[in-house]
Amino acid sequence: MRFMMMMIPKMVYPGPEAGPPDAEAMESMGRYNDQLRKAGVLLAVDGLHAPAKGVRATFRGGKATVMDGPFSEAKEVVGGYWMIQVASKEEAVEWVKRCPAMDGDVIELRQVFEMSDFPSENQKSAGPGR
């Protein structure tokens, strides 16, 4: 089973007046990611650039309207994600609990649909084989 863990940090992308990133916090997160790797469960991990650098597209009538960030309406901003492969939701939750997140951080855990959850309509029926 695959799960995506989405980090919704309390302190999102502090502005220019904030000091340098907390080295200890980064090291701590690095160690956590190492634990995930060593356990053989980490499939992917990425951090995302600030919303200010991003873009939002809203759709109407097949047309997209694109706006540059930042997005004042956005209450929750995803800062990064992990994709893990585990045997149960309980296992995924255990990993979430171990994340060295900071006060006020939120991690949302959602199961990933497997491709095999969607049976193929058009699978070529070419008979058995290896």
Add this chain to the structure above:
Amino acid sequence: MSHRVAEAVWRMESAKIVGGIARRFGDVGLAEEAAQDALVTALETWPVSGVPDNPGAWLMTVAQRVALDRVRRDKVLARKYDKIGRDLVPEGAVQEDWDLGNGDVLALMFVACHPVLSSEARVTLTLRLVGGLTVEQIARAFLVPAATIAQRILRAKRVLAAAKVPFELPIPEELTDRLSSVLEVIYLIFNEGYSATAGDDLMRPELCEDASRLGRVLAGLAPSQSEVHGLVALMELQSSRTAARTGQGGELVPLLVQDRSRWDPLLIGRGLAALDAAEKLPGPLGPYGLQAAITACHARAPTADDTDWERIAALYEALVQLQPSPIVELNRAVAVGKAYGAEAGLEIIDALASDPVLANYHLLPSVRGDLLVELGRHEEARREFKKAAALTRNRQERDFLMARSRNEGSSPG
């Protein structure tokens, strides 16, 4: 509810717990029992007292206590315990290669896959001690009763004890063979999940995932070993095709006609990265690395027609040098046929015709039939497909081959 949490924590922690206790007390059997007792205690007390904040530490503490109690009560064990306290790394071994922080888990993998054990015992013990599966989970995976698995574990522990297998990393001279055994066990588990061997299930993806996980763990513990990365690459790449392998009727879809939009790009990326890691290490690729490189050729081709058959043929040639098997040679014939024309492929097939290993292997006449079709020799091709149909025990395959034996080469309506 919390029994599932206990099982999840078990899966995450058991290898470290069993490994840690095995090293401390020098006895894998004792470690397994102590760890099992700790799990049972967790299953009993956590529903009442709640899941502890640090469940791994809780399990380790209880397991150690159980082990100590047992040692105190058993004079034989106590004597053994007195002798322990030495390093995991035997004299003369090169330390840099091993992630000694997790040396316990690595030593556990080597012991669970010890050559003194039967293949079946190694698989069972590895899933139990390193994979953190419960007896019931292993039983379900192999479609046998739980009691059978419990017996296998018991016997395996006795064999290890009788052979006085020490809990330590192999000495450098034995490393290649011992590592080979570990890789073989992991790939056996993967194949058990990947191919139909029993029952109606074509695949048991959980077993594939368990094997992939064990491979990745090993890659982290032994990063300088090319074949470990090779095996990980092979498993990631094969796994990437899971969703495309089964047709609507539950039949297996051959690789060359699979819907490639159902191949998983994430796993392909991981597989190619692992292959890259293997290739970057000194020395040529070993058998797993070569098999991974072959399957990577398929993974890289956007369509079947884009396949680099020449490269595949060359890789099979290298593989057959390391693993001279008629089956590898048969696969080479297919690749050569695609790369250099059916005549070239036929030459290799005909040289194999008298090999006793392939005498009853339906794929030999089946491949021969394919090549003959390409050369327009339809009458001969139909005879080959009929021969192949008679040799296969799989009903779907037989029907498919019989159909080809009737229709191949007949003019389209």
